[in-house]
Amino acid sequence: MSNIVQVNDLSKTYGDQTAVNRISFAIREGEIFGLLGPNGAGKTTTISILSTLLAPNAGEIKIAGYDVRRETARVKEIVGIVPQELALYPTLSARDNLEFFGQIYGLRGRALKARIEEALEIVGLRARGDDVIETFSGGMKRRINLAAGLLHKPKILFLDEPTVGVDPQSRNFIFENVQRLNQDGMTILYTTHYMEEAERLCHRVAIIDQGKIVALDTPHALIAMLGGGVIHIGLRESPNNVIEQVRTFGAVKTAQWADGKLAVQTHNVNAALVGVINAFNAANVPINSLEILEPNLESVFLHLTGKHLRD
Amino acid sequence: MNFLYMTIKDLKILLRDRGAMVNLFLTPLMFIVVLSLALGPTFRGPSDSAIRIPVVDEDQSAQSQQIVDALKAIKGVTTETQITDANAARALTRVDAEDLLRNGRRVGAVIIPRGFGEMLARGETARVIVLQDPAQANMANVVMGVATGVIAQVLGDEAARRGADAFFKSLESVLKQLPPQAQSQFDLKKIQDESVQATRHAAENSLVKIETASVAARRVETPGVYEQNVPGMSVMFLFFIVNYVASSILTEKRAGTFRRLMVAPISKPAILAGKLIPNFLMGVIQLTVMFTIGHFVFGMKLGNDLFALALISAAVALAATGLGILVAAVARSEEQIGGLTTLVILTLCALGGTMVPLFVMPDFMQTLARITPHAWALLAYQDVIVRGLGTLQVLPNVTVLLGFAGIFFALALWKFRFE
Numbered sequence: 001m002s003n004i005v006q007v008n009d010l011s012k013t014y015g016d017q018t019a020v021n022r023i024s025f026a027i028r029e030g031e032i033f034g035l036l037g038p039n040g041a042g043k044t045t046t047i048s049i050l051s052t053l054l055a056p057n058a059g060e061i062k063i064a065g066y067d068v069r070r071e072t073a074r075v076k077e078i079v080g081i082v083p084q085e086l087a088l089y090p091t092l093s094a095r096d097n098l099e100f101f102g103q104i105y106g107l108r109g110r111a112l113k114a115r116i117e118e119a120l121e122i123v124g125l126r127a128r129g130d131d132v133i134e135t136f137s138g139g140m141k142r143r144i145n146l147a148a149g150l151l152h153k154p155k156i157l158f159l160d161e162p163t164v165g166v167d168p169q170s171r172n173f174i175f176e177n178v179q180r181l182n183q184d185g186m187t188i189l190y191t192t193h194y195m196e197e198a199e200r201l202c203h204r205v206a207i208i209d210q211g212k213i214v215a216l217d218t219p220h221a222l223i224a225m226l227g228g229g230v231i232h233i234g235l236r237e238s239p240n241n242v243i244e245q246v247r248t249f250g251a252v253k254t255a256q257w258a259d260g261k262l263a264v265q266t267h268n269v270n271a272a273l274v275g276v277i278n279a280f281n282a283a284n285v286p287i288n289s290l291e292i293l294e295p296n297l298e299s300v301f302l303h304l305t306g307k308h309l310r311d
Numbered sequence: 312m313n314f315l316y317m318t319i320k321d322l323k324i325l326l327r328d329r330g331a332m333v334n335l336f337l338t339p340l341m342f343i344v345v346l347s348l349a350l351g352p353t354f355r356g357p358s359d360s361a362i363r364i365p366v367v368d369e370d371q372s373a374q375s376q377q378i379v380d381a382l383k384a385i386k387g388v389t390t391e392t393q394i395t396d397a398n399a400a401r402a403l404t405r406v407d408a409e410d411l412l413r414n415g416r417r418v419g420a421v422i423i424p425r426g427f428g429e430m431l432a433r434g435e436t437a438r439v440i441v442l443q444d445p446a447q448a449n450m451a452n453v454v455m456g457v458a459t460g461v462i463a464q465v466l467g468d469e470a471a472r473r474g475a476d477a478f479f480k481s482l483e484s485v486l487k488q489l490p491p492q493a494q495s496q497f498d499l500k501k502i503q504d505e506s507v508q509a510t511r512h513a514a515e516n517s518l519v520k521i522e523t524a525s526v527a528a529r530r531v532e533t534p535g536v537y538e539q540n541v542p543g544m545s546v547m548f549l550f551f552i553v554n555y556v557a558s559s560i561l562t563e564k565r566a567g568t569f570r571r572l573m574v575a576p577i578s579k580p581a582i583l584a585g586k587l588i589p590n591f592l593m594g595v596i597q598l599t600v601m602f603t604i605g606h607f608v609f610g611m612k613l614g615n616d617l618f619a620l621a622l623i624s625a626a627v628a629l630a631a632t633g634l635g636i637l638v639a640a641v642a643r644s645e646e647q648i649g650g651l652t653t654l655v656i657l658t659l660c661a662l663g664g665t666m667v668p669l670f671v672m673p674d675f676m677q678t679l680a681r682i683t684p685h686a687w688a689l690l691a692y693q694d695v696i697v698r699g700l701g702t703l704q705v706l707p708n709v710t711v712l713l714g715f716a717g718i719f720f721a722l723a724l725w726k727f728r729f730e
Contacts, residue, residue: 104317104577
C-alpha cells in the first residue's frame with residue numbers, strides 16, 4: 001500500500017507553547033490510522049494543519065502527493081473533516097445543513113440531492129432528515145456531523161474525537177459507519193483519547209503526548225511491547241542488587257528504575273510477580289506500592305509516558 | 312457562487328430567529344409610534360410658529376386703520392381682528408383680547424382706544440395699549456416691539472408735520488414784523504407743505520438705509536414628527552444588525568462550522584462576503600419595511616425621488632454591516648460583542664440625531680454628529696423626504712456613508728482572524 005499522507009518533522013507553536021513538536025508519520029492508503037493521546041496532546045492541532053486550517057511553523061506534509069501549504073485547493077477537494085465540535089447550524093434541518101455543506105463543495109442539483117440521501121442513509125437518519133438539528137439527541141447530532149463530512153466523497157476523512165459525549169448506541173453506530181466507509185476504500189485518520197476505540201478500529205496507532213509521537217505501530221504490536229504485562233513497584237530508594245537479581249528471572253523481560261518506581265516488564269505477570277516480591281522481602285527492602293498493568297493500549301500509554309490517557 | 316449559498320443559508324437562519332425579527336422590525340415600529348405620539352406637539356409646522364397678535368380697533372378711524380394695516384403687513388405676525396362666536400365672526404373686543412391672554416392662548420395684544428384719531432388730529436398725545444402676559448415676557452416683548460415699530464412708521468409723517476408746525480409758528484411771528492410787501496413774498500403754507508415733503512423724503516432716503524434680502528437657506532424646513540422618527544428609528548435599529556453580524560460570525564467560530572467553511576474549497580473573501588450580504592439585504596429590507604409603513608400608515612412624505620431613498624438605504628446598510636464585521640473582528644466573546652455593540656450603537660445613535668433631532672441640538676453637537684454614519688444618513692433622508700431634494704443633492708452624503716463602510720471593512724480585514 002502506498003502512503004496517502006506523509007508528514008515529516010511537523011512543528012506548530014502558539015507563542016511560547018509548543019503544540020506539535022517535530023512529528024513524522026505516514027498514513028497508508030485505505031487504512032484507519034489512529035492518533036491516540038490525552039486532551040491537549042496535539043491531536044487537533046495536527047488534524048487542523050493536515051486539513052489546511054492552520055499553517056505549521058515547520059515541516060513538510062503531503063496528501064495524495066499534494067503539498068498542503070502550496071496546493072491547498074487540491075488538498076481541500078481530497079480531504080473531508082468531521083470536527084470535534086458539532087459543526088452544524090442548529091436551527092436548520094438536517095437536509096438544509098447537508099445541502100449547504102454539499103453546495104460549498106461544488107455539488108449541485110440531482111447529484112447533491114442524491115448525495116444528501118446517501119449520507120443520511122449511511123448514518124441511519126434518513127427518516128429524520130427534515131427535522132431541525134436542535135431537536136436531535138447528542139448522538140444523532142454526531143451522526144449528522146459525520147454525514148456532513150462525507151458529502152463530497154473525500155479520499156481521506158479526518159475524524160476528530162467523533163464519539164465525545166455520545167451514548168453507547170450511537171457510538172456503536174459511528175464505529176460501524178467508520179468501518180464500512182473504510183471497507184469501501186476511504187482512508188481514515190481517527191483521533192481519540194479512548195484506547196478501546198483505537199484498539200477496536202485502527203489498523204495502526206500513533207501514541208502522541210505533549211506534541212510528540214512516543215510510539216507508532218499496530219495496536220497488537222504496541223500491546224506486545226508490554227509482553228505479558230508490567231509490574232510497577234514503588235520503592236524509597238534504588239536497591240541495585242535486588243534489581244540485578246530480578247533481571248535474571250525467567251518470566252522477566254526488563255527491569256528499569258526511574259522516578260522512585262521499578263517497572264518490571266514480564267513475559268507472564270503471574271509467574272514473575274511471586275519471584276519479584278520474594279526477592280525484595282529477602283533483601284529486606286520495603287515495598288511502598290504495587291501496580292499491575294494489564295496488556296492494553298492504556299497500559300502502553302502509561303508505561304511510555306507515566307500518565308493515564310484521561311489525566 | 313459559494314457566497315450565494317452562504318447568503319441563502321444565513322438568511323434562512325436569520326428569518327427563523329424570532330427574537331431577531333422582533334428586534335429588527337417590531338421594536339422600531341413601537342418606538343416610532345410611542346415617540347411620535349409623545350413628541351408630536353414639539354414638531355409643529357411653520358404656519359403654527361407665526362406670532363398671533365389680537366388687535367382691537369375701538370377707534371375705527373383712518374389713523375387706527377393705518378396701524379392695523381401696517382401690523383397685518385408684517386411677515387411672521389398673524390393679526391387677529393375678528394373672533395368666531397357660535398359659527399359667526401365678529402370684531403374682536405378688548406374683553407376678548409384679555410380672555411385670550413388670561414387663558415394663556417396668546418402672549419400679547421394691541422388695543423387702539425376710542426378717540427385715538429381725534430387726539431392725533433388735535434395734536435395731543437394719543438395712546439395705544441399693549442396687553443402683555445408677564446409669564447411669557449420674552450414673547451410679550453416681541454409684541455411690544457412689533458407695536459412700537461409699526462406706530463413709529465405710521466405716525467412718522469404726523470411727527471414731521473408737528474415739528475414743522477412748531478418751527479413755522481415762530482417763523483410766522485418774525486415775518487409779521489416785516490413790511491407787508493416783504494411779507495407777501497413768503498407763502499408760508501406752501502413752504503410748510505414743502506418742508507414736510509422734504510422731511511419725509513429725507514427719512515425715506517436716510518444716510519443709512521436697511522434693506523432686507525432673503526437668502527433661501529438649504530435646510531430651512533425642519534422635519535415633522537414622523538419625518539424625524541421614521542428615518543431616525545429606522546437608522547437606529549438598522550445598526551442593531553451589527554450585533555447579529557458579529558454574533559453570527561462568533562457563533563460559527565465557536566460551533567466549528569467556521570472551521571468547516573475554512574477547510575472547504577471556498578475563499579476567505581467569499582466567506583466574509585457570505586456573512587456580509589445576507590445581513591446587508593436584511594438591513595435594506597428592514598429600512599424598506601419601516602419607510603413603507605411610515606408612508607402608508609403614518610402618512611410620512613417620501614419626497615420626489617425614491618431612487619435617492621434606495622441609494623441612501625443601501626449605503627447606510629453597507630456601513631452598518633461593515634461595522635458588524637469590524638466588531639466580530641475585534642471581539643473575543645459573546646459578552647464582548649454585547650458590551651461593545653451596546654456602547655457603540657447607543658453612542659452613535661444618540662450622537663447621530665436618531666434619538667434627539669439634529670435641528671434642536673446646539674451647533675457644536677450638530678458638527679460632532681458628523682462623525683457618525685447615522686447623521687449623514689438621517690440628513691440625506693430628510694433632504695429627500697422633507698426638502699424634496701433628489702439623488703444628485705444626496706450624493707455627497709451617500710459617498711460619505713460608503714466611505715464609512717469602506718473604513719469599517721478595511722479595519723475588519725486587518726483585524727480578522729480566520730484561524
